[in-house]
Amino acid sequence: MTTMIQKFADLATGTRIEDLPAEAIGETARILLDSIGVAVAGIGELKGRAGIAYGKLIGGSQGDATIMGTGDKVSAFGAAFANGELINTLDMDAIMPPGHVTPYVLPGIMALGETMARDGKAVALAIAVGHEISCRIGMGMDYLRDTRDGKVDPPPVFGYAETIFGAAAAISMLRGHSAEVTANGLGIAGSVSPVNAQTAWFQHAPSSTIKYLHAGVLTQSAFTAAYAAELGHRGDIQILDDEEFGYRRFIGTRRWFADRMVADLGREWRFVDLSAFKPYPHCRILHALIDEMQDLLDRHAIAVEEIEGIKVYVEGMVEQPVWLNREILLPHDAQFSIAHGIAVGAHRVPPGRAWMDPELVFGDSVMGLMDKVTHEVHPDYVKLLTGNAASRPAKLEIRARGRTYAGERRYPKGTKSPDPASHMTNDELIAKFLNNVDGILPRGNAEAIVELVMDLPRLDDLGRVMRLTAPDAQGPAPRN
Known part of the structure; x- marks a missing residue:
């Protein structure tokens, strides 16, 4: 019997860019551009500053991964920590079920995409698979807007810890892991998953500035899982299937629709229609x-x-x-x-x-x-x-x-609703990005990021984008 972990590992290792519908590729570019903008805009806030400082502390000074908005170069691990915190600082980042996904899935992709000089196709594929896995598992668990018998029925335990599976899968993809190693990494990810403490966060005000889940911590857990598997550790590949003792039990969800999590896997890309973008830096x-x-x-x-x-x-x-x-x-x-x-x-x-x-x-x-x-x-x-x-x-x-x-x-x-006016067009998303980086990045760099990211499959090296997020970076040569 193929376990759920193995099915997700097969998705990560068996999907090619040609398998993605055009809408999915386009949505990965939109998520990437939006995330860069909100991260750069967050460098002056408490959460962003703390994320940068700790990312530099653990990332050293000899790395080649960029902390966005600063130009600082640290290890991939340090950059992912800082960038995860930056993406979520303003609470203006892209959302999809179970809520926030991108601050946990994208930072590892950014860091490895830069340090390993991965092209846009590899990056788009990792973004798509990482978000799809996280979204599918989240949709099969308790949801904050659950109802029962016509009444509101919020879960007693809730959070975004399950995004660790998508984050670890994306890291494994960029590292070139086999299906077996990827499955072990996902099994380890389940075992080292953060707890879902978000309901406690709701109940205590003024609230913790950690927010519902500390993005930096989850990115490090995802790296730990993927690299541990690469180094030979064996993961628990039954952790999603065992409903009595496995992830469902210890993560605290009341419902568990395992069949829906894996239905039409690789044929139906749910994150595309479920992703949404936030015009305001507010819940x-x-x-x-x-x-x-x-x-x-x-x-x-x-x-x-x-x-x-x-x-x-x-x-x-x-x-x-x-x-x-x-x-x-x-x-x-x-x-x-x-x-x-x-x-x-x-x-x-x-x-x-x-x-x-x-x-x-x-x-x-x-x-x-x-x-x-x-x-x-x-x-x-x-x-x-x-x-x-x-x-x-x-x-x-x-x-x-x-x-x-x-x-x-x-x-x-x-x-993406039945009302076309609610959709955020590419032009509107680009305007949001340019506003967020205005006064921090040179205008030429900002426009170059837009051009490179919105044509993501043709990008030869994600590092070109990441390096442009430095305030004093050398912009592209003027066009004739």
């Missing part, structure tokens, strides 16, 4: 609300000073301390607070690292408006969510000038 729960609020404010030319109150109707799973928090001690806290996020969004500051500016975050105008924000659970949340999984039901009422202005939206920008 996704507010994005549709901010979209609709800003449209209302613009449509009626309402100034912040005129707002008497804002009532928002939110997703049913957010009645937990991390989102209810109004004690904003660090810019990090602003990324999850419902009241503060709405207040910042009402100020129409272009989204990006400017949202983390302490003068904005702690400014009298934002803090004063935060006190005027109230919320309730959206009355049709479960109905709309079960009707279409892309739903993030949002409804709000703005009181100003003695009137109430109401609006409602179902799908946030950046989502």
Whole structure:
């Protein structure tokens, strides 16, 4: 009998770039470009600074892997640690089930892709397989937006630890491991998996700046698993199949749809339709609300000073301390607070690292408006969510000038939903990238990164891209 681990190993070693649909290849380029932008934008924040410092500490000074936005060269292990933390610093990174995947899967690909001079086809393939495995396993486990009998039913244990399987698989692919070695690496990955501590993080506010899962730690665990297998260690290839004692039991998930995890593996690429991009550096729960609020404010030319109150109707799973928090001690806290996020969004500051500016975050105008924000659970949340999984039901009422202005939206920008307006086009994604790196990277370098990444299959060496993420890097020669 072929185990689930072996099936995922076969996907990693048996898939060729020609096997990927064009949409999957295109999505890998979009994920890569977006991740570079949000990582560079995060270099000045606490989480980003700490990730850089520790990445340099463990990565030494003799390496040839780039920490994005700094130009620092360290080992692949140090760069992956730092870049994982940077990608997730602003909470503006790409998402897909089970939630955040990219900060855990992509950093190892970036580091090895640069140090081993892998071309764009190898990189695209590793991104696709790594995200697909992580997404499939995550979809077969408890989900944060689970419902039961028409009511919200969030799991008691939740997190993104299962992304270690996709992260380890991608590393094995770039290292050229055989199916047997890859399977051993995935088995080891399951055994060294971080715990799923995210539910505890929800319950304690102000929240830990580690967030729901420390990206740097998971990247190191994935490297450990893949390299241990390469060095001869044997992994537990039954760890996903054994529901009594295996990964399902000790990771704490109530449900386990093993058949769905491997169904049509290699023929159906689920991550393509499930990936979404975030316009705002804030938890996704507010994005549709901010979209609709800003449209209302613009449509009626309402100034912040005129707002008497804002009532928002939110997703049913957010009645937990991390989102209810109004004690904003660090810019990090602003990324999850419902009241503060709405207040910042009402100020129409272009989204990006400017949202983390302490003068904005702690400014009298934002803090004063935060006190005027109230919320309730959206009355049709479960109905709309079960009707279409892309739903993030949002409804709000703005009181100003003695009137109430109401609006409602179902799908946030950046989502592949039945509403074409919610899709983020390549041009919109590129504009987000250019805004995020503006003032940090030379414009010529930023444009060169866009050109190289968006034509990923033709890229001869990922190192060309990574080296351009240094603020003082030599840009490309001018064109005639």
